[in-house]
Amino acid sequence: MAMIRNQRRHRLVALTLILPFVAVFALVFAYPLVEVVRLSFTNATLIGGGEWIGLQNYRELLADKLFYTSLKNNGYFMLLTVIPTTVIALCIALMVQRLSGRMQALALALFFLPYILPVSVVTQIWAWMLDFQFGILQPLFERIVGKPIPVFKNPYWVMPSVAVVTIWWTNGFNVLLFLAGLRNIPSDLYEASALDGATRWQQFTRVTWPLLWPVVALVLTLQLILQLKIFDQIYLLSEGGPFNSSSVLLLMVYREAFQQNNGGYASAISLVVFLLIVAVSVLQYQLLRIRGRR
């Protein structure tokens, strides 16, 4: 009897402990999510519930040329950022790790600095540096390509340029993750392998890489999710142009919802983006885990 009461009290305590979290989670995550799903089946504007129109929004979306262009651009942007930023961060982390003491702290601070800047400052800096009329990087372009290039106005240059800005901005955080991972590798493994006559390259492929793999998988997954959500840089640097060559899914959501007042349609696009991110990141994480286990 006492035990049963005890168990009951246990449950009660457990419930009260998780209640604050559940309440906040329900309010700021679960409820909006349910609402987005519901809105995506209505013709709602930005304010108000709207009328149920079934799959109309999704049918429209599948016939929307801009949707496919944006989807393609999201994919292209992922290709341009996810793996490059991971490779660059790993290289920087390996180099920073070889420094010691103050120098290491200084190098780390320098690489981390861009990450603490707000996106509007980052884009402003790059927009000025790359400004077609007065930008300080344009003479460099003139040297290499022979003429100045309005990078955010040129359909071929725009996505790679936004990718460069993004990598410059967010790379510091990945360096930090890699550095933490590298510090977790016991140094005796390197000593032992050195005694056995392993070269630097062998040390990297046989010791560092396998032990660092979980961090690499984490960085890749985080980057994938982050880069699929690209919006700020595009909105601030190119506004999706020229002729939609840098239009992305979240820019569509913004325009439909806040400019065109089509809340329902915007919800449908957001839901598709959400499902896309879930599917791609789960798939990727599973793939990486299988590789890691082998």
Add this chain to the structure above:
Amino acid sequence: MKKLVVFATAALLGSAFPALSEQNITWWDFFAGGDGVRMKALIQQFNEEHPDIRVTSTTLEWGTPFYTKVRTSAAVGQGPDVMTYHLSRLPMGLKEGVLTPITAEDLEAAGLSKDDFFAPALEAASGPDGALYAVPFDIHSTVLFYNKALLEGTEFLDADGNLTGIDSLESFEAALAAAKENGATAPLSYATGDDGGTYRVFYTLLAQQDGQLISDDGEVLPGDSGEKAARAIEIMTKWQEEGWQPEQAMYEASVALFTSGKSAFFFNGAWEVPTMVDMQEGGNLGFDWGVATIPNLMGTDTNWADSHGFAVPIQGKNEMDPEKRKAVMTLIGWMEKNSLAWAEAGHIPAYKPVAESDEFKSMEPNATYAGIAERATYDPRSPAAGVASPVYDAAINILSPAIHGYLSPEDAVEELRSELEGALN
């Protein structure tokens, strides 16, 4: 507790305990820079002259942020009592249902009548039902600034140093070529890489051919307007190829090109007039400048224009208190009658008694281009057009790349058509 709430509300509104008869009016606008300074001075003067009405003004960010906030806050009754509104944005405002009609009694309370306003502005302020949804305040259109030094010795300046002899596309292009000879690196400056600048030139060239971007019943480029739009893009592309206009100039760069003496002509809104006036007074403009109406290049003498107006938004599900509405209308009427101060920002007053007054007629350079008030072409009466609309997006997304040679005029027109039709569905 109740007292505390009242006190907190009063404190939040930024006013101490209001007298019983005092009307508090919340005002929202989007004016920054010189416009903002002028508007704040007007509001302050109004407050001083009206002890029974107190206007508290807030300036929000121009464009999409302003209109998004208006739409959401008015719908739940948290919006302003009166706000500035672009008349080109009125169709979208009507679609959103955020504007209340300005009735005959309202106008009477303001001491105004419909006949006091210029016809194009009045038309732009009316809904399809003929009711008025905003009170026009000004008319701001594109004008042609010119650099007299760069035109010296050509046939395009008369004995008094004023622009002359430009009455067709050929003569305008001859003037551009002559200015190039005289050392202008970019004879015609406008914001070729920005949405507004590109759109206004395009729309003016289209309107001068009697072309329509979107018809009143929502057809994009009806009839032969597609070919006329292609012709407009073709002309702008030619100006690019000849090196007559700057490549990918953003708004600020387009102003700088003219003020630094690199451009003989500058196609922009009259709102840049104060910039030139101030620079000349400060001795920072190294040349004599003038301003003219946009020449008739394509056959019909017209050009792009828009108006700022005053609108009274809905208050959620409630009606505004009639006494308060009266106070709002008093404010609007006072603003109209004092709009001469606003004209110093380069605008033309939409209120005829001021626009036709001797004070305004002697105001230079505004008087030079005041005539366009009667023949201006406003943006299409469509929710897809106007400030911060899909039309502006299309300008930066399609028109600007096209005039830089990335798209042929015909392809650009097709893209434009499909993008605007998409936005209208």
